[in-house]
Amino acid sequence: MSNLYIRNSQLSVDEVIKRLKEAVPNNQFGILHSYDIKQTLADKGQTLAEECHVFEVCNPKVAKDILEKDMNLATVLPCRISVFTEDGATMVGLALPSKHITQLSDADDLSSLIETVEQSLIKIINQSIV
Numbered sequence: 001m002s003n004l005y006i007r008n009s010q011l012s013v014d015e016v017i018k019r020l021k022e023a024v025p026n027n028q029f030g031i032l033h034s035y036d037i038k039q040t041l042a043d044k045g046q047t048l049a050e051e052c053h054v055f056e057v058c059n060p061k062v063a064k065d066i067l068e069k070d071m072n073l074a075t076v077l078p079c080r081i082s083v084f085t086e087d088g089a090t091m092v093g094l095a096l097p098s099k100h101i102t103q104l105s106d107a108d109d110l111s112s113l114i115e116t117v118e119q120s121l122i123k124i125i126n127q128s129i130v
Helices: 013-026 037-043 060-069 071-076 097-104 110-128
Strands: 004-009 030-036 052-058 079-086 089-095
Touching: 004 110, 013 030, 013 052, 013 079, 013 089, 013 110, 030 037, 037 052, 060 071, 060 110, 071 097, 079 110, 089 097, 089 110, 097 110
Parallel strands: none
Antiparallel strands: 004 089, 030 052, 052 079, 079 089
């Protein structure tokens, strides 16, 4: 199984972003920051042909619970959802927390917390692409 969850959408990047911004709070998460990577690179003299937007999202209660189990996991929080184009197709994805966080920590009861987060993030993506 892949370490990434990536889905294609028939919607435009702007429409997916609009839906993502609705789906995040509807699933008890918040958007902490967002980045327009293409624009950031352009501002620095670099041209990126594809669109690329990154959203840092967080469920504060779960983040607190994870950090109380292992503060080293601050290095991989908050979770990130990316909206990008690939050969003109709109894509939405994330690195699956269950694949990388559990490899970084052996804290007790972490798996159940991560599974809940992962299912919520997948739900957010699925709600954003249709």
